[in-house]
Amino acid sequence: MTSAIDLWIEYILRFSHLVAGISWIGSSFYFIWLDSSFMPPENPRHNVEGEVYMVHGGFYYQVDKRKIYPGEIPKTLHWFKWEATLTWITGFFLFAFLYYLKGATLLINPQALDLTQMQAIGLSLGLIIGSWFVYDLIWNANLIKIKAISIFLSLCYFVAMIYGLTRIFSGRGAFILMGVIMGSLMLLNVWVRILPGQAKMLKEALAGQVPDYSVSLKSKVRSVHNTYFIFPVLFIMLSNHYPGTYGHPYNWILLIILSVSGAMVRHTMVTKNTKERWLLIPAAIGMMALVFVSSIQVKSNANSEMPPPSQVDFAYVRTIVEARCQRCHSTHNTDENFKVPPKDVVLETEEQLRKHKDLIIKQVENKAMPLANLTSMTDNEREALIKWMKTL
Numbered sequence: 001m002t003s004a005i006d007l008w009i010e011y012i013l014r015f016s017h018l019v020a021g022i023s024w025i026g027s028s029f030y031f032i033w034l035d036s037s038f039m040p041p042e043n044p045r046h047n048v049e050g051e052v053y054m055v056h057g058g059f060y061y062q063v064d065k066r067k068i069y070p071g072e073i074p075k076t077l078h079w080f081k082w083e084a085t086l087t088w089i090t091g092f093f094l095f096a097f098l099y100y101l102k103g104a105t106l107l108i109n110p111q112a113l114d115l116t117q118m119q120a121i122g123l124s125l126g127l128i129i130g131s132w133f134v135y136d137l138i139w140n141a142n143l144i145k146i147k148a149i150s151i152f153l154s155l156c157y158f159v160a161m162i163y164g165l166t167r168i169f170s171g172r173g174a175f176i177l178m179g180v181i182m183g184s185l186m187l188l189n190v191w192v193r194i195l196p197g198q199a200k201m202l203k204e205a206l207a208g209q210v211p212d213y214s215v216s217l218k219s220k221v222r223s224v225h226n227t228y229f230i231f232p233v234l235f236i237m238l239s240n241h242y243p244g245t246y247g248h249p250y251n252w253i254l255l256i257i258l259s260v261s262g263a264m265v266r267h268t269m270v271t272k273n274t275k276e277r278w279l280l281i282p283a284a285i286g287m288m289a290l291v292f293v294s295s296i297q298v299k300s301n302a303n304s305e306m307p308p309p310s311q312v313d314f315a316y317v318r319t320i321v322e323a324r325c326q327r328c329h330s331t332h333n334t335d336e337n338f339k340v341p342p343k344d345v346v347l348e349t350e351e352q353l354r355k356h357k358d359l360i361i362k363q364v365e366n367k368a369m370p371l372a373n374l375t376s377m378t379d380n381e382r383e384a385l386i387k388w389m390k391t392l
């Protein structure tokens with residue numbers, strides 16, 4: 001019963017997060033495309049800077065890009081803010097549900113830093129909130145006037161964050177937390193920097209003044225930043241299903257390469273300057289570097305006292321599974337946080353191991369399981385289990 005309730009809460013949160021995220025990213029992509037597609041109006045019209053004609057679903061649409069001045073304010077103005085807000089809210093609840101409850105076991109890596117549940121929650125919340133202040137300071141136009149310096153400082157901050165998080169938390173926890181941090185920066189950009197600027201201009205126009213359009217440019221900077229966050233954030237969200245990424249010993253290098261390559265690809269999509277397409281080359285090299293880094297096998301000799309038997313049989317495998325997995329994956333779980341087997345994965349019989357063969361190999365190879373290696377599985381045991389599983 002509890003496992004069914006857990007499953008449905010997770011499903012509903014994930015589903016709403018996905019739907020809200022699709023609408024946010026969809027409208028963001030659409031507006032970027034729109035912005036880069038405006039042409040000077042065929043028949044010049046008052047205050048109209050550009051126009052676009054589109055066809056969709058059997059009708060033709062014309063959109064004008066314009067500034068508004070006193071006396072020209074439309075009755076109905078559509079704002080795009082709830083997609084972002086709902087994406088964040090559902091995402092944060094999902095994050096808290098999976099990573100803060102149940103002893104924060106998915107977030108903590110006792111081999112890195114043996115945090116308590118409360119410490120892990122406090123530290124991660126502090127990092128999410130603190131990151132906004134650091135980022136906002138770096139991009140405060142009154143403080144740092146040279147864009148290249150802000151870009152450089154931002155890069156340093158993100159690299160340090162990614163490295164630091166993977167040293168403090170579990171690989172999976174570090175990745176998702178970086179995603180939450182970037183997502184939170186995106187939402188705060190919308191609410192703290194973009195919307196108030198737009199509201200101010202509207203208020204000025206309503207009060208009969210010519211709005212100060214320099215505010216538009218400031219809002220635009222943050223809106224452009226949000227587009228650069230999209231690919232890294234999406235990658236992080238999907239990486240959850242690929243333990244080979246977050247579980248790799250060089251997971252932080254993988255995440256840095258992916259984030260930078262993603263941002264480069266995004267740049268070529270956003271920029272109007274076709275000459276900047278050369279950025280796709282370093283992005284492609286980055287992707288090749290990813291394949292290379294992720295193929296590096298790092299062997300630890302910490303527990304090499306037990307050589308894997310050349311003839312691994314089920315009797316031997318059963319002792320490994322009993323010792324390392326059944327605390328959480330059996331009909332008699334002893335783990336206080338996982339009283340019922342997560343994802344309904346019960347690992348007691350040969351038949352059950354066969355049923356989950358591919359998942360087990362993937363999870364154990366990439367050290368995603370045992371969770372946070374709470375049961376201290378050795379490399380030799382991993383090797384033996386995988387070897388046997390492959391013969392199934």
Ligand code: HEC
Pocket residue numbers: 321324325326327328329335338342343345347356359360363364369370371374375377
């Ligand atoms: C401390 C508890 C714990 C231990 C020990 C543990 N697991 Fe898990 N396992 C979990 C949790 C929690 C999940 C669900 C993770 C998630 O939500 O993606 C899980 C999920 C899985 C899955 C399903 C993954 C998926 O994507 O559907 C497999 C397979 C698995 N574990 C195998 C193992 C094996 C094999 C061992 C022993 C070598 C093991 N686990 C040890 C807690 C544990």
